[in-house]
Amino acid sequence: MYKTKEQKQTFYKSSKWLNLRLKALKRDNYECQQCKRMGKVTKGQNVHHKLEIEFYPEHALDINNLETLCINCHNVEHGRLFGGNSQKKRWNDEKW
């Protein structure tokens, strides 16, 4: 389970995650998949969980649940998920 900040931090530091993250980046050619859908090519280095690990821990290490995003798209994605309330948070990589 990845409910607390500590649990998430432990996950994002695990070698399993770091390895899988690299695989996802290579699979996506280090390009933002959201920009790609919009017909743009943007380099991305954020690996995003489409299903949040907090709610779908069983998909935390599922490469099909991962996609490479640029920082802008990653922020939009999380803004959308969390309603964009509270001050503007910036996500740099999937560690927050």
Ligand SMILES: [Zn+2]
């Ligand atoms: Zn993008």
Ligand SMILES: [Zn+2]
């Ligand atoms: Zn994310």
